[in-house]
Amino acid sequence: MTQPAATACLASPRAVARSRTDRGQGDRISLSAAITHGAYLCTEDVRSWLAERRLAGDFHVERVPFDALDQWRFEPGTGNLGHHSGRFFTIEGLHVVERDGPHGDGPRREWQQPVIRQPEAGILGILCKEFDGVLHFLMQAKMEPGNPNLVQLSPTVQATRSNYTRAHGGTDVKLIEHFLRPERVIADVLQSEQGSWFFRKVNRNMIVETVDEIEADDDFQWLTLGQIAALLHEDLTVNMNARSVLSCLPFPDSMPEALFSDTQLLSWFTGERSRHDVRARRIPLSSVCGWKQGPESIEHEEGRYFKAVAVAVRAGNRERVQWTQPLFEAVGVGVVAFLLRDIGGVPHVLVHARADGGFLDTVELAPTVQCTPRNYAHLSAVDRPPFLDLVLNAPLSRIRYEAVHSEEGGRFLNANSRYLVVDTNDTQTPLNPPPGYAWASLAQLTALTRHGHYLNVEARTLLACLNATAAQPRGGA
Amino acid sequence: MTQPAATACLASPRAVARSRTDRGQGDRISLSAAITHGAYLCTEDVRSWLAERRLAGDFHVERVPFDALDQWRFEPGTGNLGHHSGRFFTIEGLHVVERDGPHGDGPRREWQQPVIRQPEAGILGILCKEFDGVLHFLMQAKMEPGNPNLVQLSPTVQATRSNYTRAHGGTDVKLIEHFLRPERVIADVLQSEQGSWFFRKVNRNMIVETVDEIEADDDFQWLTLGQIAALLHEDLTVNMNARSVLSCLPFPDSMPEALFSDTQLLSWFTGERSRHDVRARRIPLSSVCGWKQGPESIEHEEGRYFKAVAVAVRAGNRERVQWTQPLFEAVGVGVVAFLLRDIGGVPHVLVHARADGGFLDTVELAPTVQCTPRNYAHLSAVDRPPFLDLVLNAPLSRIRYEAVHSEEGGRFLNANSRYLVVDTNDTQTPLNPPPGYAWASLAQLTALTRHGHYLNVEARTLLACLNATAAQPRGGA
Numbered sequence A, B: 001m002t003q004p005a006a007t008a009c010l011a012s013p014r015a016v017a018r019s020r021t022d023r024g025q026g027d028r029i030s031l032s033a034a035i036t037h038g039a040y041l042c043t044e045d046v047r048s049w050l051a052e053r054r055l056a057g058d059f060h061v062e063r064v065p066f067d068a069l070d071q072w073r074f075e076p077g078t079g080n081l082g083h084h085s086g087r088f089f090t091i092e093g094l095h096v097v098e099r100d101g102p103h104g105d106g107p108r109r110e111w112q113q114p115v116i117r118q119p120e121a122g123i124l125g126i127l128c129k130e131f132d133g134v135l136h137f138l139m140q141a142k143m144e145p146g147n148p149n150l151v152q153l154s155p156t157v158q159a160t161r162s163n164y165t166r167a168h169g170g171t172d173v174k175l176i177e178h179f180l181r182p183e184r185v186i187a188d189v190l191q192s193e194q195g196s197w198f199f200r201k202v203n204r205n206m207i208v209e210t211v212d213e214i215e216a217d218d219d220f221q222w223l224t225l226g227q228i229a230a231l232l233h234e235d236l237t238v239n240m241n242a243r244s245v246l247s248c249l250p251f252p253d254s255m256p257e258a259l260f261s262d263t264q265l266l267s268w269f270t271g272e273r274s275r276h277d278v279r280a281r282r283i284p285l286s287s288v289c290g291w292k293q294g295p296e297s298i299e300h301e302e303g304r305y306f307k308a309v310a311v312a313v314r315a316g317n318r319e320r321v322q323w324t325q326p327l328f329e330a331v332g333v334g335v336v337a338f339l340l341r342d343i344g345g346v347p348h349v350l351v352h353a354r355a356d357g358g359f360l361d362t363v364e365l366a367p368t369v370q371c372t373p374r375n376y377a378h379l380s381a382v383d384r385p386p387f388l389d390l391v392l393n394a395p396l397s398r399i400r401y402e403a404v405h406s407e408e409g410g411r412f413l414n415a416n417s418r419y420l421v422v423d424t425n426d427t428q429t430p431l432n433p434p435p436g437y438a439w440a441s442l443a444q445l446t447a448l449t450r451h452g453h454y455l456n457v458e459a460r461t462l463l464a465c466l467n468a469t470a471a472q473p474r475g476g477a
Helices: A025-034 A043-057 A225-232 A240-247 A262-275 A388-392 A442-448 A457-471 B025-034 B043-057 B225-231 B240-247 B262-275 B388-392 B442-448 B457-471
Strands: A059-064 A072-074 A081-083 A090-099 A108-117 A122-131 A134-143 A151-154 A157-159 A184-192 A202-209 A220-223 A277-283 A291-293 A298-300 A306-315 A323-330 A334-343 A346-355 A363-366 A369-371 A399-406 A416-423 A437-441 B059-064 B072-074 B081-083 B090-099 B108-117 B122-131 B134-143 B151-154 B157-159 B184-192 B202-209 B220-223 B277-283 B291-293 B298-300 B306-315 B323-330 B334-343 B346-355 B363-366 B369-371 B399-406 B416-423 B437-441
Touching: A025 A134, A025 A225, A043 A134, A043 A151, A043 A220, A043 A225, A072 A323, A108 A277, A108 A291, A122 A240, A134 A157, A134 A225, A151 A240, A184 A457, A184 B262, A202 A240, A202 B262, A220 A225, A225 A240, A225 A457, A240 A399, A240 A457, A262 A346, A262 A363, A262 A437, A262 A442, A262 B184, A334 A388, A334 A437, A334 A457, A346 A369, A346 A442, A346 A457, A363 A457, A369 A388, A388 A416, A399 A457, A416 A457, A437 A442, A442 A457, B025 B134, B025 B225, B043 B134, B043 B151, B043 B220, B043 B225, B072 B323, B108 B277, B108 B291, B122 B240, B134 B157, B134 B225, B151 B240, B184 B457, B202 B240, B220 B225, B225 B240, B225 B457, B240 B399, B240 B457, B262 B346, B262 B363, B262 B437, B262 B442, B334 B388, B334 B437, B334 B457, B346 B369, B346 B442, B346 B457, B363 B457, B369 B388, B388 B416, B399 B457, B416 B457, B437 B442, B442 B457
Parallel strands: A122 A202, A334 A416, B122 B202, B334 B416
Antiparallel strands: A059 A306, A072 A081, A081 A090, A090 A108, A090 A277, A122 A134, A122 A157, A134 A151, A134 A220, A184 A202, A291 A298, A298 A306, A306 A323, A334 A346, A334 A369, A346 A363, A346 A437, A399 A416, B059 B306, B072 B081, B081 B090, B090 B108, B090 B277, B122 B134, B122 B157, B134 B151, B134 B220, B184 B202, B291 B298, B298 B306, B306 B323, B334 B346, B334 B369, B346 B363, B346 B437, B399 B416
């Protein structure tokens, strides 16, 4: 009889106590980050490998009207869009009432929007293994219909629960067994995804080490963290799920100092959770105010935020459509940025306690700036998001990191954002920032990724990029 | 202009990095735990002080029918019971569908029940201050209508958000300002309350140190942790809120070893969250199946679980009723117990990943046993909760801790449970327990109380009691 997955990592212990920390693990991670030449593929060849996998798959994604969706339908009554099997996800309506500080009795905002609901937690897992004494991470070249370039570098495994449960007579998710019965866990945490587009979606972010022989086909490559760091500097190369999982890597905590103690930082965060009052209620998609539904899209009346659309996916020369599905299509390119400054020799970023209607718990820590500027184009300067202009006007010499990344291509179409880290100083960004913002050290954020619902997915992407920047000095300056 | 509370603890920083941990704080907490004679009231006199405050208040609580509730009413349509102001809380219905492992596709349970909904997070705060070099904690003798003995030892402050916001023209919560603009935070975390009776209720658990002169009236006393530890061994003396806040005390982490590494323990917990699928949906109270509503109570058709009832509270000799309110009345006395064993010289307890319909996030860590045995009396031995019989049949020599405590007296009437810690060994409880259970060291649990939604409120009570047991050796053996 198979052991339940959840308890496998605790199987057959002996009655001895061991160290609660995995000594040496941090150093092994740092070593992998320092190695820019892996045991297998050269970093320079990753791009051509991805292109080759794109070619081999011969993928075609085309927009279709909603009525060309196969197996998907707008449910009578609610108008919610779902799959006939009840699997995958649904597009529903959300009604959000948010009240700000000082104690949830401050300014009130209220809106309705479509939202993606996917209540099952899937697994995003990266398998790693030592070659020549260096940890390598098994990355997959994976096609997702919403990616602008279709194929990106992805975790070893991306699986919804339906993918890997026995309910569907065995699984076709390659290498999933390493995550259901992990040998040695390096990270394992339920992390949130976009709170503005998803309703309380989480995925299990796992990094697992193996000593097994792994049979991986042409869609997989072993890369060091140093190689992945280099690739994180390229546009549209490392997908969102991979960035999220990589952000959970337990880099050694070599910075025992920070502007605020860990207790102060957690207290500030608790205060932010307390002073916001967010009430989000699912409503029928057909009743959402401010949005209009056409045959090919559901969009905001002023053309802002995003659209719900549908696509058909074909692979190979076959005429047959492989599948159809709805996606949320971004309107405009996002800007996601951390302001970074040195405080007493320790790098800190300015985090924002952001309230989104789709968060499970009120607020999460977001980048300093996270928005689609086009959505604010109609507002006067004073009503634009704080620090946006500072980021947009930053001189090149202050840009520590910049790349365009796209969000989850299985749900979002052409959802691209410029991810930036901008050096700043006391004149532009005082140590005592406006309410809702606080300076946290990178080590403090890394420590918080052990737990869910602290850093949002955009902040996790930037944390992964910052770690990559540390591994590979900036190219721009 | 007043600074917003949430940012106050971060005010006016200088551009220097400081230690992220509060060095010396753990030792100061340990010192207070070791001191059993406080600078003020003797421990032996706390009981008479509580009795005296009870007498001074001259409180009378009597049951009344629902139609004698003032300002409360069953809302037309839903039948939900709420206050006309929209404040306090409501009693609504809850529909829960829970599927167990291996991956949320296992055995299915489905039920409906009344539930208390109180979406605002209040503050439960204990103020502390050094006297004669020893930290003392300011405890309040507070009446709550559901307490069997009315007055118990409570945190310095218990305030709902409505209590302390300006919306109601200033506040009458004594000493609240120390928590809105804290000087030195020792703990500050949003913690959950009963997931079987509350719908996603959390309170902000705070411990704050001050150096100010504090003017506290006859309802307050400064006590050391050693004194409070002694009082935690007495029945019905320390209220639930105080126990919860005390569980968040950052005792020094002097146990760097455990059966499982911290990563393994978190991975097990993540697996437990993932393998349960809990869907809880609020429904109209009037539509709840399996429960019947009479003029004086709403109760389960087989008389199990709890009843919703109403009480009127009078204080002093005045005829006038001070207020009326509904309460949930417990049916039977609960049993809440940790099994405790030494593993390699380190004390561990057997935690249970418990799914409750009212938890925000699927499962939380609960005691080994947490139930009201009477609810299971109709079941055969094999269907009774795991380890219940082992706890109930434990010989006195194995009982490390035992006291009767009541749950939150502002919402629950006569909700008493026997809290126990039972020594065990390998024969009775193997290191490889059934799915859903794991051995965690006390230090690991203490570390997790820095974050919300790990330990449930019953586990936090037992953790506070275990710390009290460590401070004061068992009396029984």
